[in-house]
Amino acid sequence: MEDIVIVGAGHAAGQAVASLRADGFTGPIRLIGDEPYLPYQRPPLSKKFLSGELDVERVYFKPPAFYEQAQVDVRLGLSVTGIDRAGHRLLTDKGEAIPYGKLILATGSRVRRLSIPGSDLVGIHYLRSIHDVEAMRAEFRPGARLVVVGGGYIGLEVAAVAAKLGLSVTVIEAADRVLARVTAPVISAFYQRVHGEEGVQIRTGLGVAGFTGVSRVEGVEVAGGEVIPADVVVVGVGILANVELAVEAGLRVEDGIVVDEFCRTDDPDILAIGDCTRHPNGIYGRTLRLESVHNALEQAKTASATLTGSLKAYVQVPWFWSDQFDLKLQIAGLSQGHDTIVVRGNPEEGRSFAVFYLKGGVLIAVDAVNRPMEFLTARQLIATHAEIAPARLADETINMKQIAG
Amino acid sequence: MAKITFVEHDGKEHSFEVENGLSVMEGAVKNMVPGIDADCGGACACATCMVYIEPEWAAKLPAVDSQEETMLSFSDHATSESRLACQIKVSAAVEGLRVKMPKSQH
Numbered sequence A: 001m002e003d004i005v006i007v008g009a010g011h012a013a014g015q016a017v018a019s020l021r022a023d024g025f026t027g028p029i030r031l032i033g034d035e036p037y038l039p040y041q042r043p044p045l046s047k048k049f050l051s052g053e054l055d056v057e058r059v060y061f062k063p064p065a066f067y068e069q070a071q072v073d074v075r076l077g078l079s080v081t082g083i084d085r086a087g088h089r090l091l092t093d094k095g096e097a098i099p100y101g102k103l104i105l106a107t108g109s110r111v112r113r114l115s116i117p118g119s120d121l122v123g124i125h126y127l128r129s130i131h132d133v134e135a136m137r138a139e140f141r142p143g144a145r146l147v148v149v150g151g152g153y154i155g156l157e158v159a160a161v162a163a164k165l166g167l168s169v170t171v172i173e174a175a176d177r178v179l180a181r182v183t184a185p186v187i188s189a190f191y192q193r194v195h196g197e198e199g200v201q202i203r204t205g206l207g208v209a210g211f212t213g214v215s216r217v218e219g220v221e222v223a224g225g226e227v228i229p230a231d232v233v234v235v236g237v238g239i240l241a242n243v244e245l246a247v248e249a250g251l252r253v254e255d256g257i258v259v260d261e262f263c264r265t266d267d268p269d270i271l272a273i274g275d276c277t278r279h280p281n282g283i284y285g286r287t288l289r290l291e292s293v294h295n296a297l298e299q300a301k302t303a304s305a306t307l308t309g310s311l312k313a314y315v316q317v318p319w320f321w322s323d324q325f326d327l328k329l330q331i332a333g334l335s336q337g338h339d340t341i342v343v344r345g346n347p348e349e350g351r352s353f354a355v356f357y358l359k360g361g362v363l364i365a366v367d368a369v370n371r372p373m374e375f376l377t378a379r380q381l382i383a384t385h386a387e388i389a390p391a392r393l394a395d396e397t398i399n400m401k402q403i404a405g
Numbered sequence B: 001m002a003k004i005t006f007v008e009h010d011g012k013e014h015s016f017e018v019e020n021g022l023s024v025m026e027g028a029v030k031n032m033v034p035g036i037d038a039d040c041g042g043a044c045a046c047a048t049c050m051v052y053i054e055p056e057w058a059a060k061l062p063a064v065d066s067q068e069e070t071m072l073s074f075s076d077h078a079t080s081e082s083r084l085a086c087q088i089k090v091s092a093a094v095e096g097l098r099v100k101m102p103k104s105q106h
């Protein structure tokens, strides 16, 4: 039986191991990751791991014994530097050549780094790994002034945790509202209100020009020259897919390693899964690059099916969650291209409502704040391209389970 | 610590001592019990950690909150005995708990 090598030991890789063994693959599996950790879950990094509620062991995807039982040759702290497709082998930073029969690229993504004056000062953090959290948490002392650059999900989650830990928090966002790239203005306004109520200062429409300080950061300079004092800075301004290996190996890459609905690249012996892929989505009729656990898990399952001889096309409604304070935001679908927004509940008061996005009468996405019923119903309706009258969606006297009419 | 017994769909039993403070879901994952997926890692967002609790135990566990209740109402194999294992905290109070797993979480 051909051996399988997985490059990148993140969430997708961990699930790939579990699925390959569950699907009956008995050949050798080798897992190569450049971080010193077994596959772990990243969502807690900006939530309960950052707050200290969970220790490292509790963020692992599976316990160490799992990999032993699955007889996986795990190589951590090892970086793959090249793919020799003709020779069916990988090159590593330690000068080794590792042969492969089938290869799964699960290289994930990395944070986009700022390169502006002062951006290499001590005390400026990014958030992607356990290592990043450990460095940041050591500086999260009560009373410290934290400036978060970037009002995306991760930035807002960090702000929420830091505020609870007693830091004085300011979020700076270049766009005119937080979460501008991913949600409707009504959601942005809601999050800005709640953060304000919880003591976080949010300042929008403010681009960062640079950082001040001698060796350690002391302030964040924004457009116009104002300097916002800071003891610690966390930057969350988006991520980049790790596609370099694939590019250098001559695989097709379009902001993500291009795969088909079975997670196959244009090389029959190489598959790709998780954050690093650009993949077709049958429900939306276009290709997507997603940054979510659900996608990482489902693509891992798809790849395993492909490699064990039972092709199962990937057809999924994307979903995601974000926890801030007592708010559980659950998102299903993709709102890009919507022409109608319907609000159910009152976002101006309290902390529970949902926003539906429609395109040509068809439900394409939902953002649900402390509204699991709206989230789950919509997730099912999106998969079936359901047409729902906006007035019904907004009418809270109609039970969600009957909403499709 | 509390001893928890996980019963697979086909009746196969696994018993472990699980540390206080972990959830029942974490106890299963840590001990590699098959049948609990836990896609969201305990955020009460995915409903893939559903288990059945025998009626005599149901009353002794903390009540189901509305988030959990709704997630359960959409879970394909849920019954009135269902709980999300990530929402049950382990303590001495659950010593001897038995949970049954569904045939599949999807």
Ligand SMILES: Cc1cc2nc3c(=O)[nH]c(=O)nc-3n(C[C@H](O)[C@H](O)[C@H](O)COP(=O)(O)OP(=O)(O)OC[C@H]3O[C@@H](n4cnc5c(N)ncnc54)[C@H](O)[C@@H]3O)c2cc1C
Pocket (backbone or CB within 6 Å): A007, A008, A009, A010, A011, A012, A013, A032, A033, A034, A035, A041, A042, A043, A044, A045, A046, A078, A079, A080, A081, A106, A107, A108, A109, A110, A127, A128, A129, A154, A242, A245, A273, A274, A275, A276, A290, A291, A292, A293, A294, A296, A319, A320, A321, A322, A323
């Ligand atoms: C702080 C934070 C919070 C998040 N919150 C949520 C959330 O609430 N819900 C949600 O759904 N998603 C969330 N996400 C996104 C989610 O974690 C990712 O989508 C998921 O981790 C993707 O898994 P992956 O395996 O594709 O990639 P990764 O988890 O990025 O794993 C890839 C691994 O490959 C390694 N690697 C890369 N190149 C090489 C190489 N050449 N050689 C060896 N190793 C290599 C990387 O170092 C990394 O360890 C969050 C992410 C972050 C950072």
Ligand code: FES
Pocket (backbone or CB within 6 Å): B025, B037, B038, B039, B040, B041, B042, B043, B044, B045, B046, B047, B048, B049, B084, B085, B086, B087
């Ligand atoms: S692990 Fe997702 S709901 Fe329990």
